Amino acid sequence: xxxxxxxxxxxxxxxxxxxxxxxxxxxxxxxxxxxxxxxxxxxxxxxxxxxxxxxxxxxxxxxxxxxxxxxxxxxxxxxxxxxxxxx
Amino acid sequence: xxxxxxxxxxxxxxxxxxxxxxxxxxxxxxxxxxxxxxxxxxxxxxxxxxxxxxxxxxxxxxxxxxxxxxxxxxxxxxxxxxxxxxxxxxxxxxxxxxxxxxxxxxxxxxxxxxxxxxxxxxxxxxxxxxxxxxxxxxxxxxxxxxxxxxxxxxxxxxxxxxxxxxxxxxxxxxxxxxxxxxxxxxxxxxxxxxxxxxxxxxxxxxxxxxxxxxxxxxxxxxxxxxxxxxxxxxxxxxxxxxxxxxxxxxxxxxxxxxxxxxxxxxxxxxxxxxxxxxxxxxxxxxxxxxxxxxxxxxxxxxxxxxxxxxxxxxxxxxxxxxxxxxxxxxxxxxxxxxxxxxxxxxxxxxxxxxxxxxxxxxxxxxxxxxxxxxxxxxxxxxxxxxxxxxxxxxxxxxxxxxxxxxxxxxxxxxxxxxxxxxxxxxxxxxxxxxxxxxxxxxxxxxxxxxxxxxxxxxxxxxxxxxxxxxxxxxxxxxxxxxxxxxxxxxxxxxxxxxxxxxxxxxxxxxxxxxxxxxxxxxxxxxxxxxxxxxxxxxx
Numbered sequence: 001x002x003x004x005x006x007x008x009x010x011x012x013x014x015x016x017x018x019x020x021x022x023x024x025x026x027x028x029x030x031x032x033x034x035x036x037x038x039x040x041x042x043x044x045x046x047x048x049x050x051x052x053x054x055x056x057x058x059x060x061x062x063x064x065x066x067x068x069x070x071x072x073x074x075x076x077x078x079x080x081x082x083x084x085x086x087x
Numbered sequence: 088x089x090x091x092x093x094x095x096x097x098x099x100x101x102x103x104x105x106x107x108x109x110x111x112x113x114x115x116x117x118x119x120x121x122x123x124x125x126x127x128x129x130x131x132x133x134x135x136x137x138x139x140x141x142x143x144x145x146x147x148x149x150x151x152x153x154x155x156x157x158x159x160x161x162x163x164x165x166x167x168x169x170x171x172x173x174x175x176x177x178x179x180x181x182x183x184x185x186x187x188x189x190x191x192x193x194x195x196x197x198x199x200x201x202x203x204x205x206x207x208x209x210x211x212x213x214x215x216x217x218x219x220x221x222x223x224x225x226x227x228x229x230x231x232x233x234x235x236x237x238x239x240x241x242x243x244x245x246x247x248x249x250x251x252x253x254x255x256x257x258x259x260x261x262x263x264x265x266x267x268x269x270x271x272x273x274x275x276x277x278x279x280x281x282x283x284x285x286x287x288x289x290x291x292x293x294x295x296x297x298x299x300x301x302x303x304x305x306x307x308x309x310x311x312x313x314x315x316x317x318x319x320x321x322x323x324x325x326x327x328x329x330x331x332x333x334x335x336x337x338x339x340x341x342x343x344x345x346x347x348x349x350x351x352x353x354x355x356x357x358x359x360x361x362x363x364x365x366x367x368x369x370x371x372x373x374x375x376x377x378x379x380x381x382x383x384x385x386x387x388x389x390x391x392x393x394x395x396x397x398x399x400x401x402x403x404x405x406x407x408x409x410x411x412x413x414x415x416x417x418x419x420x421x422x423x424x425x426x427x428x429x430x431x432x433x434x435x436x437x438x439x440x441x442x443x444x445x446x447x448x449x450x451x452x453x454x455x456x457x458x459x460x461x462x463x464x465x466x467x468x469x470x471x472x473x474x475x476x477x478x479x480x481x482x483x484x485x486x487x488x489x490x491x492x493x494x495x496x497x498x499x500x501x502x503x504x505x506x507x508x509x510x511x512x513x514x515x516x517x518x519x520x521x522x523x524x525x526x527x528x529x530x531x532x533x534x535x536x537x538x539x540x541x542x543x544x545x546x547x548x549x550x551x552x553x554x555x556x557x558x559x560x561x562x563x564x565x566x567x568x569x570x571x572x573x574x575x576x577x578x579x580x581x582x583x584x585x586x587x588x589x590x591x592x593x594x595x596x597x598x599x600x601x602x603x604x605x606x607x608x609x610x611x612x613x614x615x616x617x618x619x620x621x622x623x624x625x626x
Binding site: 010011012013014015016017018019024027029032033034035036037039040041043044047049050051052053054055056057058059060061062063064065066067068069070071072073074075077078079080081082083084 | 268269270271272274275276277278279280281282283285286291300304306307308309311312313314315316319322327328329330331332333334335336338341356357359362363364365366369372373374375376377378381382385386387388389390396399406407408409410411412413415416417418419420422423425432435436438439527528606
């Protein structure tokens with residue numbers, strides 16, 4: 001039988017990662033958030049508000065879920081937010 | 088407002104429990120302890136489930152219906168209750184509408200017809216109908232066995248009809264209770280992480296609601312509802328949704344029809360993922376952000392299946408530079424030109440309280456003192472509500488009456504066929520949690536890895552032995568897994584989990600036929616065949 005007891009869990013992430021041609025490299029928070037901001041702004045300019053969405057998390061806190069929908073609606077102008085509470 | 092109508096402790100004092108499409112013994116063990124107290128106190132337990140689960144072993148009666156025939160059994164119960172005159176006429180007249188339409192719609196579901204369609208003996212349906220309808224108190228509890236179907240909403244409606252028919256709702260220890268799968272499924276929806284609702288279940292398409300949030304946030308808000316998760320995946324397939332932020336989800340492994348999910352996630356122009364580990368979904372991202380664990384490395388609140396909001400407190404610091412999910416979004420908003428100030432969980436909660444009436448009375452101080460409060464809780468003198476919908480019993484009726492919903496039986500989307508003659512239903516086991524992101528690294532003495540569970544009759548017919556590695560094939564793909572013989576299944580039914588997808592990708596097999604209203608996929612029913620390998624081997 002496989003996987004009788006423990007499985008090698010994936011290690012915790014400890015730093016932001018940015019994907020390059022060759023794979024992930026570690027980055028600072030400033031660079032990672034800047035990269036996301038630039039990409040989301042460019043996407044919105046090119047494809048509009050409805051081209052963005054968020055999958056939110058049913059294991060995280062109420063506060064995080066509140067902020068996630070606020071970010072989606074206020075910052076991104078999109079109602080495309082949902083959680084895994086459908087599965 | 089959507090939530091379980093009763094509190095956990097009420098099940099300890101109820102008389103009849105219908106546990107429908109739920110293996111709570113393994114998937115909701117805390118709630119099951121309350122349920123067991125009810126059983127010890129004399130409650131009669133019916134376990135309605137295609138599998139004879141470990142929960143069913145505590146039941147007075149196991150109602151082993153065929154997958155996807157829940158409406159048949161529920162409607163037959165309704166018909167039998169009416170035929171025998173066990174319905175609560177007074178409650179029906181006082182608090183409901185459309186009874187006549189309901190009565191007419193269940194008429195074809197005689198005990199004999201239900202037995203033919205569902206495989207459940209008519210006498211058992213009669214017995215369950217009698218026990219439920221004539222009990223002083225009765226509760227229906229359900230989980231994904233009801234909702235993970237292409238007609239999950241209709242399945243739920245068929246159970247609500249039974250409560251309306253008998254008056255088993257809106258009273259102490261009588262009600263309708265969906266058991267929630269994650270520690271904060273309830274809260275995520277309550278907080279407005281839904282495409283059509285602001286926090287507190289306020290619909291985004293109601294102008295007054297939108298104006299309220301526009302004023303609070305000093306911005307214009309989109310007037311039409313957004314896409315649910317399934318709709319977003321479809322929009323990605325059409326290249327209409329091109330940038331996605333995933334917070335602590337692993338859709339690559341949790342969605343039905345994995346190959347399709349992977350294709351659309353890869354097609355995104357931009358994907359950012361926040362999670363604890365580099366999940367298979369995160370591996371597809373352009374930027375990955377390290378998050379703190381919600382339950383021990385963050386401050387905040389979560390809301391359970393009995394609508395109780397509880398404080399969680401940071402007990403450990405997250406590793407390295409990992410940070411609280413909400414704090415990360417605060418920073419991202421700032422970078423994008425929206426300065427919400429310094430992040431503080433209580434400050435966020437107080438903003439929510441100012442916008443969501445059912446949470447208005449729940450200060451952190453009160454939550455701490457009371458060990459949690461149950462919504463609705465409209466002001467700081469409101470104690471919160473133990474059970475919902477007591478208004479239905481007020482004289483005169485407080486608010487609008489509730490309508491019976493006419494629901495039709497609709498079998499699983501994928502029929503059995505000579506090519507795919509076995510029904511596969513998927514679910515969870517006690518030792519592991521969903522795709523394993525949070526449970527992989529922990530040891531368990533019970534864990535046995537992924538298997539395809541079959542009954543001895545099917546295994547014998549297919550010439551397969553316990554532990555033998557086999558090929559499992561559906562119309563969407565094929566995987567290999569070892570056979571496990573079990574006496575919890577009847578001939579024709581197979582069971583797998585999706586806990587071990589790094590080794591066995593169960594969702595390669597599942598079908599993404601979804602309920603158009605809930606967006607939930609039919610994880611509970613697809614058609615497969617099991618093939619012996621050319622060179623038989625033990626797993």
